[in-house]
Amino acid sequence: MEKYYPNKYAVVICMPSIMFQKVCDDIRDLGNTLLITVYSKTLEFSCYSDNKLQEPITLELEPTQVLVSLDNVIESKYKLKDVTAFAKYIKYHENIH
Numbered sequence: 701m702e703k704y705y706p707n708k709y710a711v712v713i714c715m716p717s718i719m720f721q722k723v724c725d726d727i728r729d730l731g732n733t734l735l736i737t738v739y740s741k742t743l744e745f746s747c748y749s750d751n752k753l754q755e756p757i758t759l760e761l762e763p764t765q766v767l768v769s770l771d772n773v774i775e776s777k778y779k780l781k782d783v784t785a786f787a788k789y790i791k792y793h794e795n796i797h
Contacts, residue, residue: 711738711774713738713743713761713765714764714765715743715759715765717790719759720787720790721787721790723745723757723759724783724784724787725787726757727745727747727754727757727780728780728784730747730749730754731747731748731749731750731754731780732748732749732779732780732781733747733748733777733778733779733780734746734747734777734778734779734780734783735747735748735753735775735776735777736775736776736777736778737756737773737774737775738773738774738775739772739773739774741760741761741762741763742758742759742760742761743758743759743760743761744756744757744758744759745757745759747780
């Protein structure tokens with residue numbers, strides 16, 4: 701059964717929520733902006749601190765985790781405080797998309 705996403709996204713990644721929470725916990729004190737980059741079978745979480753990009757946390761993705769085809773490098777920036785607040789509320793879900 702195909703999942704329905706009301707918004708059009710360049711890529712949708714399915715990952716265990718506990719893994720996402722761990723990444724957020726690891727980087728929340730490093731800066732205030734989170735950069736998520738997806739390319740090929742790789743997912744990177746980087747953080748900006750004093751306008752410098754910190755060393756990324758890199759995760760290799762399984763083919764079943766990428767739910768929308770990926771042809772290019774996709775990057776998105778988020779306020780880290782918003783992402784960590786989101787991570788607190790997803791602990792009751794097995795996976796996030």
